[in-house]
Amino acid sequence: MGIKFQGLLLASVLVAYYIYSPIPENVEDGWRLMFMNALFRSLGHVAAIAEKLGFAHYMDVMMMITTMDYTPPVSDEKVIVTDTTFNDVPVRLYIPKGKSDSLKRAVIYLHGGGWCVGGKGMKSYDFLSRWTSEKLNAVVVSVDYRLAPKYHFPTQFEDVYAVAKYFLQSSVLDQYKVDSSRVCIAGDSAGGNLAAAVAQQLLHDPEVKVKLKIQALIYPALQTIDLDLPSYRDNENMPILPKSLMVRFWSEYFTTDASLREAMETNQHVPAESSDIFKFVNWSIWLPEKFKKGYVYTSSSHGSSKVGQKYPGLLDPRAAPLLVDETKLRGLPLTYIITCQYDVLRDDGLMYVSRLREAEVPVVHEHVEGAVHGSLTFLMGPFNLPVGQKLANNYIEWLNENL
Numbered sequence: 001m002g003i004k005f006q007g008l009l010l011a012s013v014l015v016a017y018y019i020y021s022p023i024p025e026n027v028e029d030g031w032r033l034m035f036m037n038a039l040f041r042s043l044g045h046v047a048a049i050a051e052k053l054g055f056a057h058y059m060d061v062m063m064m065i066t067t068m069d070y071t072p073p074v075s076d077e078k079v080i081v082t083d084t085t086f087n088d089v090p091v092r093l094y095i096p097k098g099k100s101d102s103l104k105r106a107v108i109y110l111h112g113g114g115w116c117v118g119g120k121g122m123k124s125y126d127f128l129s130r131w132t133s134e135k136l137n138a139v140v141v142s143v144d145y146r147l148a149p150k151y152h153f154p155t156q157f158e159d160v161y162a163v164a165k166y167f168l169q170s171s172v173l174d175q176y177k178v179d180s181s182r183v184c185i186a187g188d189s190a191g192g193n194l195a196a197a198v199a200q201q202l203l204h205d206p207e208v209k210v211k212l213k214i215q216a217l218i219y220p221a222l223q224t225i226d227l228d229l230p231s232y233r234d235n236e237n238m239p240i241l242p243k244s245l246m247v248r249f250w251s252e253y254f255t256t257d258a259s260l261r262e263a264m265e266t267n268q269h270v271p272a273e274s275s276d277i278f279k280f281v282n283w284s285i286w287l288p289e290k291f292k293k294g295y296v297y298t299s300s301s302h303g304s305s306k307v308g309q310k311y312p313g314l315l316d317p318r319a320a321p322l323l324v325d326e327t328k329l330r331g332l333p334l335t336y337i338i339t340c341q342y343d344v345l346r347d348d349g350l351m352y353v354s355r356l357r358e359a360e361v362p363v364v365h366e367h368v369e370g371a372v373h374g375s376l377t378f379l380m381g382p383f384n385l386p387v388g389q390k391l392a393n394n395y396i397e398w399l400n401e402n403l
């Protein structure tokens with residue numbers, strides 16, 4: 001064997017080793033997911049190196065995914081698409097050209113990306129909003145809330161809330177010919193977190209007269225305090241959203257101070273004096289049996305770091321909608337929740353389903369086997385996954401029937 005051949009062989013083995021990640025057997029098109037995951041991982045490595053050398057913040061590098069994937073607002077034969085602002089917050093509006101003069105439905109959509117990345121202009125979100133608008137003959141408002149690390153909690157929440165409040169005024173709904181009894185709030189991942197938080201706050205806001213008809217939460221993040229749930233343990237190294245990245249997103253939502261992240265990694269970030277709040281996310285009570293799978297609940301596995309005291313946002317329901325008692329859940333609108341099998345956030349969604357049902361809120365829950373976190377955004381080009389199409393179809397079909 002020549003030295004060149006040996007070199008080539010070694011290089012191939014290294015590349016294969018780098019690209020390879022174990023993909024569960026029931027994931028369709030697993031090889032495609034593996035390549036995508038390798039791309040994300042590589043970007044993560046570049047981000048980590050850039051940060052170590054002091055060139056850039058980790059999330060500024062991760063933001064490249066959003067920037068590279070940008071598409072401008074372009075109208076087509078069915079939908080008029082424009083970028084504008086509501087209450088000074090940038091939004092992308094999708095207005096169907098439908099002939100009929102009857103009032104339309106509306107969806108306020110909040111993109112995912114861990115409060116740090118993502119945007120209304122990403123091709124996958126643009127595609128999803130356009131599709132929603134066309135299929136439902138609905139006005140879609142896709143919101144570009146400000147992001148971490150430049151802006152921390154509660155800026156993201158407040159931006160979205162400002163948009164919701166602006167849009168839900170009768171005069172504004174009239175202007176867009178929207179039926180005020182048929183408005184939905186929806187979002188995926190961090191967007192699902194914001195959607196759930198906004199829906200809760202609107203319920204008790206005396207200034208808002210128009211009520212949401214439904215909320216749709218797609219693999220939402222819903223709690224900050226227990227980052228060692230069975231789903232975090234089962235999916236610690238799953239493609240797209242490993243636990244380390246979720247912890248980074250959560251901590252970055254509140255602060256760039258690394259000590260919060262370090263405390264979160266060992267689940268020690270909640271101050272001991274706040275330990276009674278764990279009852280809201282006690283998975284031994286709120287998870288269905290099949291998802292507990294032999295894990296044993298121990299209260300001693302969390303709490304006690306002082307660092308959490310510096311960030312009261314951690315315990316704020318506007319950041320963690322699971323951290324409210326039943327009275328705050330009562331009266332929420334019909335709720336659609338998607339959870340995925342291979343997702344650290346699976347149990348956040350499952351527990352919200354249980355807690356909402358306990359509070360007599362009608363819930364439609366769809367648990368998707370063989371799906372990883374973020375599947376809904378893999379709809380286009382080389383990055384499309386069959387399960388992404390399925391999720392998007394089911395979501396839009398459900399909206400169509402219930403909004």
Ligand SMILES: *[C@@H]1O[C@H](CO)[C@@H](O)[C@H](O)[C@H]1NC(C)=O
Pocket residue numbers: 275278279282284285297299
């Ligand atoms: C969680 O629930 C179990 C019962 O299933 C109970 O023994 C435990 O004290 C609870 N812990 C907290 C912090 O609520």
